[in-house]
Amino acid sequence: MLNQSIRSCSISYFTHGNSSLFMGDTDSIVYDFPLLSQCFVGQFYMIIIVTKGKYAVTVNEYNLTDQDQTVIIIKPGDYAQLHFEDCSGYVIAFEESFFSQRYHENNLRLFNFFQPEVLPYAKLPYDQLSKLLLMVQLMVGEYQSVNQNREVVLRSYLNILLFDFQNLTEHPVPMSESLVKPLNDKVGEFVALVDQFYKEAKTPSFYADKLCVTPNYLNKLCKQERGLTAGQIVRQRIIVEAKRLLRFTSFTIKEIGNELQFNSTSYFVTFFKKQEGKTPEEYRRLVV
Numbered sequence: 001m002l003n004q005s006i007r008s009c010s011i012s013y014f015t016h017g018n019s020s021l022f023m024g025d026t027d028s029i030v031y032d033f034p035l036l037s038q039c040f041v042g043q044f045y046m047i048i049i050v051t052k053g054k055y056a057v058t059v060n061e062y063n064l065t066d067q068d069q070t071v072i073i074i075k076p077g078d079y080a081q082l083h084f085e086d087c088s089g090y091v092i093a094f095e096e097s098f099f100s101q102r103y104h105e106n107n108l109r110l111f112n113f114f115q116p117e118v119l120p121y122a123k124l125p126y127d128q129l130s131k132l133l134l135m136v137q138l139m140v141g142e143y144q145s146v147n148q149n150r151e152v153v154l155r156s157y158l159n160i161l162l163f164d165f166q167n168l169t170e171h172p173v174p175m176s177e178s179l180v181k182p183l184n185d186k187v188g189e190f191v192a193l194v195d196q197f198y199k200e201a202k203t204p205s206f207y208a209d210k211l212c213v214t215p216n217y218l219n220k221l222c223k224q225e226r227g228l229t230a231g232q233i234v235r236q237r238i239i240v241e242a243k244r245l246l247r248f249t250s251f252t253i254k255e256i257g258n259e260l261q262f263n264s265t266s267y268f269v270t271f272f273k274k275q276e277g278k279t280p281e282e283y284r285r286l287v288v
Helices: 096-103 126-143 150-168 185-197 204-211 215-226 230-248 253-259 265-276 280-287
Strands: 007-009 021-025 040-042 045-059 062-065 070-074 079-094 121-123
Touching: 021 126, 021 150, 045 126, 079 096, 079 126, 079 150, 079 230, 096 150, 126 150, 185 204, 185 215, 185 230, 204 215, 204 230, 215 230, 230 253, 230 265, 230 280, 253 265, 253 280, 265 280
Parallel strands: 007 040
Antiparallel strands: 021 079, 040 079, 045 062, 045 070, 045 079, 070 121
16 A cells, blocks of 8 residues: 655664664564554664564565565665564664764675665575574573673674674675675765765766765776766666655655656656656556
């Protein structure tokens, strides 16, 4: 069902402002936090580890159902909806700030599975999943403790968990033919800026100025790292958001064009059709 608008969900929904990390289990999380059963936009990272059971999880255009031994990744800005029924597993949600308090910068973008080109899930063999579960169970024990240095320990455990998962998914499945690998610092900064400004700034020159490089040099870096020009990366981000709005909201085409700050509806329709080979209305009919 389409919603007129999609609710934004921050980590404080779980923690009431007391922490930037939350842990729970799949069996109770939707009952405790019913907003998750509706379509929402998360402002946090979420890792869902399912051992077995019935569930239906939507992450952007992907609908995941009843796959045992699966890890599901939700990134800030992703559109998601969760439903669990008699399902065993764990949910870990955290803000970038929780991780960066130790590492003083956003090293999260160095993990392949947090990059936009990668599918938001991975099915693991039992022995690999068991390795992750050992670390998660240590985290749960610490999370439920009253230790003074609890969050320091949890940051270390989270770091180990992410590296373990990275090692188990060294060859993640990409959603496009772009090469998936850790980003060059400038390219990483560029991608972060695109996420922040893609609505109002649609040309590479804006981002090159922000990064104190020339547009040509930015293009060169992007081609080396991602196999795409800077302009293609910006356009790709706009299209991702347009598709989400077309699929998950009941906004009109005009309203979506306005939301994405196009000068006119016709310009938005022309832009979308040039990138996707179909109009926004045609795309909506295919996916809704």
